[in-house]
Amino acid sequence: MESREQKVEQQRVDSVINQITAKIKSVSLEYSKAHAEMKSVQQNYSANTSVNYVEVDDRIDTSAELQQQRALASRLIENEQIISNQLHVYKDLEQSPYFGRIDIQDPGEAEQEKLYIGTASFTDDESNFLVYDWRAPISAIYYNGTLGDVTYDTPAGKQLTTLTKKRQFLIQNGKIESMFDTNETVGDEMLQHVLGQQNDETMQNIVATIQREQNDIIRDTRSDLLVVQGVAGSGKTSAILQRIAFLLYHSRRELQADQIVLFSPNKLFSHYISDVLPSLGERNMRQVTLADFLTQRLQGLNVESLFDHYEKDVDLSADQQALVDYKSSSQYMHQIADYCQNLEPTHFKFNHIYFDGRIFFNKAAIEKIYQGLPHLQPAERFLRTKNILIKQLKRRINQEAKSDWVAEEIDQLSDEEYHNLLGSKRLHDFQEVDAETNYIARKIVTRRLRKVYDAIYNNYFLDIYSQYADFMDTVAIPDNLPATVMAASKKAFLHDIEFHKCELVDAAPLLYIRDILTGGGQNHAMHHLFVDEMQDYSIAQLQYLHHAFPKAHMTFLGDAEQALFKAVQTPEGLLNSLRDAFHVHHPRLLKLNRSYRSTLPITTFAKALLPDGDQIEAFNRPGQLPRLVIRYDTESCYEALEDEVTSLRSGNGTVAILTKNLEQAHEVYQKLHHENNDVTLMTDADLSLPKGTLVMPIYLAKGLEFDAVIAWNVSAANFPDDRFTGTLYTIATRAMHQLVLISLGPVSPLIASNKMPKSVLQIEHELTN
Numbered sequence: 001m002e003s004r005e006q007k008v009e010q011q012r013v014d015s016v017i018n019q020i021t022a023k024i025k026s027v028s029l030e031y032s033k034a035h036a037e038m039k040s041v042q043q044n045y046s047a048n049t050s051v052n053y054v055e056v057d058d059r060i061d062t063s064a065e066l067q068q069q070r071a072l073a074s075r076l077i078e079n080e081q082i083i084s085n086q087l088h089v090y091k092d093l094e095q096s097p098y099f100g101r102i103d104i105q106d107p108g109e110a111e112q113e114k115l116y117i118g119t120a121s122f123t124d125d126e127s128n129f130l131v132y133d134w135r136a137p138i139s140a141i142y143y144n145g146t147l148g149d150v151t152y153d154t155p156a157g158k159q160l161t162t163l164t165k166k167r168q169f170l171i172q173n174g175k176i177e178s179m180f181d182t183n184e185t186v187g188d189e190m191l192q193h194v195l196g197q198q199n200d201e202t203m204q205n206i207v208a209t210i211q212r213e214q215n216d217i218i219r220d221t222r223s224d225l226l227v228v229q230g231v232a233g234s235g236k237t238s239a240i241l242q243r244i245a246f247l248l249y250h251s252r253r254e255l256q257a258d259q260i261v262l263f264s265p266n267k268l269f270s271h272y273i274s275d276v277l278p279s280l281g282e283r284n285m286r287q288v289t290l291a292d293f294l295t296q297r298l299q300g301l302n303v304e305s306l307f308d309h310y311e312k313d314v315d316l317s318a319d320q321q322a323l324v325d326y327k328s329s330s331q332y333m334h335q336i337a338d339y340c341q342n343l344e345p346t347h348f349k350f351n352h353i354y355f356d357g358r359i360f361f362n363k364a365a366i367e368k369i370y371q372g373l374p375h376l377q378p379a380e381r382f383l384r385t386k387n388i389l390i391k392q393l394k395r396r397i398n399q400e401a402k403s404d405w406v407a408e409e410i411d412q413l414s415d416e417e418y419h420n421l422l423g424s425k426r427l428h429d430f431q432e433v434d435a436e437t438n439y440i441a442r443k444i445v446t447r448r449l450r451k452v453y454d455a456i457y458n459n460y461f462l463d464i465y466s467q468y469a470d471f472m473d474t475v476a477i478p479d480n481l482p483a484t485v486m487a488a489s490k491k492a493f494l495h496d497i498e499f500h501k502c503e504l505v506d507a508a509p510l511l512y513i514r515d516i517l518t519g520g521g522q523n524h525a526m527h528h529l530f531v532d533e534m535q536d537y538s539i540a541q542l543q544y545l546h547h548a549f550p551k552a553h554m555t556f557l558g559d560a561e562q563a564l565f566k567a568v569q570t571p572e573g574l575l576n577s578l579r580d581a582f583h584v585h586h587p588r589l590l591k592l593n594r595s596y597r598s599t600l601p602i603t604t605f606a607k608a609l610l611p612d613g614d615q616i617e618a619f620n621r622p623g624q625l626p627r628l629v630i631r632y633d634t635e636s637c638y639e640a641l642e643d644e645v646t647s648l649r650s651g652n653g654t655v656a657i658l659t660k661n662l663e664q665a666h667e668v669y670q671k672l673h674h675e676n677n678d679v680t681l682m683t684d685a686d687l688s689l690p691k692g693t694l695v696m697p698i699y700l701a702k703g704l705e706f707d708a709v710i711a712w713n714v715s716a717a718n719f720p721d722d723r724f725t726g727t728l729y730t731i732a733t734r735a736m737h738q739l740v741l742i743s744l745g746p747v748s749p750l751i752a753s754n755k756m757p758k759s760v761l762q763i764e765h766e767l768t769n
């Protein structure tokens with residue numbers, strides 16, 4: 001039954017919603033007007049684009065007018081967009097205007113104030129705040145404060161107040177479903193409700209239930225390097241997105257969404273999180289995967305992806321491991337920087353520039369230019385060389401413009417082509433006819449030699465591959481790495497380059513060498529760099545990202561335990577390595593030890609897989625024990641899989657069958673698909689997750705979650721030793737409500753260990769005779 005208190009609160013909700021509804025009406029009217037205005041300008045614009053293009057003068061006037069109209073149209077579109085966004089925000093508020101209330105007593109004030117907190121601010125006609133945005137300074141108290149005296153940060157400094165009440169609401173369709181008073185950050189009841197729900201296709205914001213430790217990450221504006229070690233399901237990704245929304249609000253004037261870049265683990269993940277910021281009324285930040293970023297920067301090269309890497313690098317010899325460790329280290333990157341700074345001009349490696357299959361600029365000539373310059377930093381010297389080459393190209397264009405083929409081509413130009421070549425020039429700009437013909441001739445040659453210009457502009461005359469090979473030849477390598485292994489690696493690198501391929505471990509060092517020597521590759525406009533799943537990045541790669549976005553504040557989040565096929569580094573060790581490598585002023589390490597995603601039995605099982613799993617605190621959400629199903633031949637194993645899928649599907653929206661690698665995902669898919677059409681095999685090209693039964697290798701499921709998970713073939717043969725702990729742990733922790741493990745033959749020692757209490761699993765054996 002509704003309490004008296006709840007009735008009073010419901011009356012307030014009703015009154016606020018009435019005001020929001022009235023606001024929606026007026027903003028809708030505004031929107032219709034803006035839309036009509038935009039449409040009429042657009043129609044006008046398209047009518048004008050069909051004007052006569054032949055007369056040069058007309059064309060120039062028309063183009064100026066068109067430009068004006070285009071600018072007006074884009075302003076109106078922007079205006080319409082702003083109003084439309086506002087409408088979205090109000091419509092969301094109309095359903096659920098707020099989720100929290102705090103009562104505060106400011107020092108010296110006679111009366112207490114009641115403040116209500118929601119996803120966005122809402123004021124009445126007299127500008128009184130009926131709802132405060134969750135990011136407003138005062139709202140921090142809701143997340144951080146316990147009853148009593150509290151302080152909060154404001155632009156004017158710290159403020160003191162007394163918190164006398166903290167209340168949470170669950171309001172749906174304008175009705176208070178439940179409300180609680182609490183002294184905690186956000187009480188368990190609310191979290192139980194949110195976490196018990198079925199998985200959606202895309203991630204939801206957690207604004208109503210942000211926890212205190214998460215709030216520290218979200219509201220940190222001081223650190224230039226924030227490293228978050230958070231156990232699986234502890235809300236790292238959620239915290240990133242809430243943090244971005246917070247930063248956009250906090251620095252509304254200086255920061256735009258496209259000045260924030262997030263490196264995400266795969267494309268499925270990018271789609272999975274794409275609704276969170278729009279649900280908070282913000283635009284999405286830029287998102288990129290490491291593979292896309294590297295491939296884009298190393299155009300023409302097929303850079304090995306993290307996925308190829310997972311498929312391949314399971315069994316490395318000690319020497320090979322030493323090589324990978326070295327090339328992934330900050331020391332390696334420092335040695336590259338030293339190499340570049342001290343590079344003798346005679347050691348600089350150049351390429352010929354070709355045109356139509358013939359050498360246009362000879363590398364010996366380029367070398368001569370470079371070596372002839374005064375003593376300068378390599379990048380400066382390179383830039384000067386580039387400018388000299390462009391000057392030489394211009395000279396050659398002028399000479400070539402006098403040749404017969406150009407004159408012939410001019411003769412054959414149609415009027416329209418001729419005018420196009422004239423561009424914005426007018427006929428009376430030229431003193432004589434010759435000058436005009438010469439102008440056209442140079443235009444023709446310039447167009448023809450465009451490729452040469454592009455090659456110079458894009459620095460193709462630097463032979464970065466030979467340069468990197470030279471570096472590998474000359475660098476002082478660590479004691480544990482045999483010189484023969486390094487030499488073989490150089491050879492393999494050059495061999496791969498012949499086939500336009502490059503291993504992942506060489507991509508960042510290669511780019512680093514190129515950037516330092518050419519003075520390029522740095523984006524100074526990016527204010528924030530976020531890296532999710534940082535355990536999958538080497539220090540060398542992170543160092544390159546820091547170099548590529550030198551002005552960006554960095555937030556790196558990950559879970560050392562989820563490192564797939566890789567040794568685990570302690571968070572403190574990682575922070576120290578990063579601090580030394582980056583020379584930052586305000587590094588900060590935060591830890592999230594509470595796991596929210598999975599039920600208590602699933603988290604309890606997952607914890608037991610880890611040597612130091614005790615640090616993980618499970619959120620107490622009840623559920624069934626994970627089931628371990630053991631079969632002794634392939635046929636019965638697949639039968640068991642089918643039975644499990646059928647039974648899990650009846651209660652869950654998505655069931656994900658997670659495998660160790662792609663090959664096993666294919667095998668499972670072939671088998672299941674044969675019997676049942678409602679199964680999807682996910683690949684790294686997929687952009688979104690369908691509902692139903694999904695099959696994928698674990699590295700594609702990084703950062704994702706599913707209602708139910710089946711861990712495929714957790715046998716001793718498939719997961720033989722502790723190199724696979726991270727993989728198995730990551731698989732288990734993708735499950736929200738149910739987890740089934742299927743083993744073909746004896747179970748992995750990671751599960752069948754003394755450390756694994758019998759009570760955390762329900763085991764089903766097949767009887768054998």
Ligand SMILES: Nc1ncnc2c1ncn2[C@@H]1O[C@H](COP(=O)(O)OP(=O)(O)OP(=O)(O)O)[C@@H](O)[C@H]1O
Nearest residue numbers: 206209210211232233234235236237238596597703
């Ligand atoms: N404060 C919170 N309130 C409600 N739900 C939360 C909260 N924190 C986390 N969650 C939920 O827990 C789940 C896991 O969160 P998230 O994916 O952000 O964790 P993660 O640390 O990035 O996980 P992983 O490293 O395992 O991929 C999500 O469903 C998220 O919505």
